[in-house]
Amino acid sequence: MEDAGVIEWAYNSEPHTLDPLQSFEYGPSMVLANMCETLLHQEDDFSTSPGLAESWEYIDETTLVFTIQEGVTFWNSDPMTAEDVAFSLNRHLTPDTWWGRYFAHVESVEVTGDYEVTVHFDQPDALFLSAMAQGPGIVTSQAAVEEAGDEYGNAETGVECTGPFVFEEWRSGSFVEMSRNDNYWNGDGAALSSGLRINFITDESTLANGLTSESLDGAYFIWPPEIMDTLEDSGVGELIHGQSLQVWDLLLSGHEGPLGDDRVREALSLAMDREGIAEAVFFSSATPAKTHDSPEYWTYEEDVFSDAYDAFPDVALDIDRAQELVAEAEADGVEMRPLQLTYSADQPSHEASANLVQAAGEAIGLEVTLDGLPGTQMAEVYSVAEAQEGVDMFFGTWFGVADPLDMYSMFVEDEVQNYPGYYDMSDLVTEARRALDDAERAQLVTEIQEEFVDNNLWLPLNYVPSTLFQNNSITGATASFSYMYSPWAISIGTAE
Numbered sequence: 001m002e003d004a005g006v007i008e009w010a011y012n013s014e015p016h017t018l019d020p021l022q023s024f025e026y027g028p029s030m031v032l033a034n035m036c037e038t039l040l041h042q043e044d045d046f047s048t049s050p051g052l053a054e055s056w057e058y059i060d061e062t063t064l065v066f067t068i069q070e071g072v073t074f075w076n077s078d079p080m081t082a083e084d085v086a087f088s089l090n091r092h093l094t095p096d097t098w099w100g101r102y103f104a105h106v107e108s109v110e111v112t113g114d115y116e117v118t119v120h121f122d123q124p125d126a127l128f129l130s131a132m133a134q135g136p137g138i139v140t141s142q143a144a145v146e147e148a149g150d151e152y153g154n155a156e157t158g159v160e161c162t163g164p165f166v167f168e169e170w171r172s173g174s175f176v177e178m179s180r181n182d183n184y185w186n187g188d189g190a191a192l193s194s195g196l197r198i199n200f201i202t203d204e205s206t207l208a209n210g211l212t213s214e215s216l217d218g219a220y221f222i223w224p225p226e227i228m229d230t231l232e233d234s235g236v237g238e239l240i241h242g243q244s245l246q247v248w249d250l251l252l253s254g255h256e257g258p259l260g261d262d263r264v265r266e267a268l269s270l271a272m273d274r275e276g277i278a279e280a281v282f283f284s285s286a287t288p289a290k291t292h293d294s295p296e297y298w299t300y301e302e303d304v305f306s307d308a309y310d311a312f313p314d315v316a317l318d319i320d321r322a323q324e325l326v327a328e329a330e331a332d333g334v335e336m337r338p339l340q341l342t343y344s345a346d347q348p349s350h351e352a353s354a355n356l357v358q359a360a361g362e363a364i365g366l367e368v369t370l371d372g373l374p375g376t377q378m379a380e381v382y383s384v385a386e387a388q389e390g391v392d393m394f395f396g397t398w399f400g401v402a403d404p405l406d407m408y409s410m411f412v413e414d415e416v417q418n419y420p421g422y423y424d425m426s427d428l429v430t431e432a433r434r435a436l437d438d439a440e441r442a443q444l445v446t447e448i449q450e451e452f453v454d455n456n457l458w459l460p461l462n463y464v465p466s467t468l469f470q471n472n473s474i475t476g477a478t479a480s481f482s483y484m485y486s487p488w489a490i491s492i493g494t495a496e
Contacts, residue, residue: 002494004474006177006195009489010207010219014173014200019153020138021091024098029135029484030220031176031198036161036193037487039066039085040129044480046245046299046402048133052080052162056129061436064129070115072185074141075166082111087142089119101400101409102131124434127409130401134485164191164490175199183360192476192493203306204348212236212468218470218477225383228283228467238469241285242479243296244466245399247407248277248286248349250357250459253391255420258366261334265294265456267325270318271360278462281352287469288315289460291449293404296463296481301442305404308446312453322364330365338367339392342381345372350395353461357393368393385416391460397464399481405432405441411457420458425451429445 012173015028040052052065061389072080089109092099105125112118119128131137144160145152153159158167162185165178176198180191201215204227210216212234217339231239252273258264274288282284290312298305330336341357342349354370361368371391373381380387381394400406410417425448452458466481476491477483 040133042133099136241465267322270322286462346375
């Protein structure tokens with residue numbers, strides 16, 4: 001392959017910031033992945049390898065030591081130091097940060113040598129190391145952050161990192177552009193092409209026209225089936241579905257009213273046509289979900305997780321049994337008040353799924369009312385307890401670090417994302433998080449998984465693949481969901 005020049009990419013949302021401290025969503029994550037590197041590197045199969053840390057070691061269960069790569073420089077030629085690493089991690093110890101849940105048990109991060117950083121925990125935390133291969137592990141320049149202050153990461157200041165592409169320009173409402181880092185410290189990971197422009201395109205017809213006319217080289221996205229039909233039939237490129245950590249859930253908020261009865265929750269699950277949702281919403285690329293963690297999360301003790309998964313029955317549509325359960329609950333005095341389903345009116349996948357859920361409820365005797373919100377308002381429902389008041393259900397494309405435990409780690413006390421307010425497995429989740437031994441943790445997670453499924457705490461609907469389209473003039477982009485955290489554009493070049 002050869003240099004493809006400036007790669008013209010597309011994405012359907014614009015970052016609200018590029019500051020890694022507040023960059024959890026798709027937009028900022030996939031942009032930062034090419035510019036800002038993490039302590040550990042996430043491979044396409046979601047395993048980890050050395051990144052800005054060449055090695056790491058647990059001295060004891062609550063002391064983790066990172067040995068930092070020597071010879072790494074920021075784009076401005078300043079050396080990356082252990083102080084920069086400690087500073088970047090310590091930023092997450094402030095309250096209310098996006099990634100704060102992965103630092104919940106960190107007591108301190110300190111420089112303990114010229115190329116050594118030590119993390120002290122108040123208890124063992126099995127999720128922390130996996131998180132260092134994602135957004136929480138990004139290292140940025142301390143001097144640049146302190147100089148920019150609250151403006152760091154905005155369109156004017158950008159970021160200062162160590163990665164294979166250098167931030168050049170963020171034109172609000174239009175694009176972020178970056179150029180190849182010709183002084184990149186890691187020759188094996190250098191970018192093949194000279195630049196990358198990520199265009200923010202929110203209209204699906206505009207995106208389809210750009211890709212089929214080849215004015216755009218590629219895109220990662222979740223779009224309605226119509227655009228996938230157009231792209232598959234275009235002949236100008238390839239639509240690829242890759243490994244993913246995404247699960248499409250119907251999130252049950254307060255277990256109050258009808259949802260407070262486990263029979264009603266089971267009935268709602270039995271009424272979900274997961275095959276139909278996969279076809280209507282994800283162009284048949286998704287698969288029905290039995291659990292909240294997909295097989296891609298099994299990065300350790302795979303046999304244990306596979307056996308536990310196989311023990312669950314396949315999720316099958318059963319309207320007759322669902323109707324019986326609702327009738328039983330109603331006969332026992334459960335008041336069947338309307339259930340409010342809140343969804344993002346900006347997302348076609350949300351709206352299509354909402355209509356299917358409403359029809360399923362009607363079929364089994366449950367009234368479901370729909371409340372579509374703009375994306376900015378919907379974001380508050382995910383993270384602000386007050387915004388969840390009066391909401392019974394909403395959708396989420398859920399993903400976490402590459403450990404099945406992370407998909408259940410919110411079911412503890414004082415966690416805003418414990419939407420149902422379910423605390424019965426809080427002790428078990430805490431015990432699993434303390435288990436650094438993979439075999440011990442896997443056994444505990446399968447117990448958590450069984451309780452989650454048996455109680456229908458949320459309703460997993462589909463395992464959603466990572467979707468990539470690249471036109472025939474280029475090749476090399478990864479189809480894996482690792483594009484969220486690893487430099488997916490470095491291997492893109494001309495296809496000739």
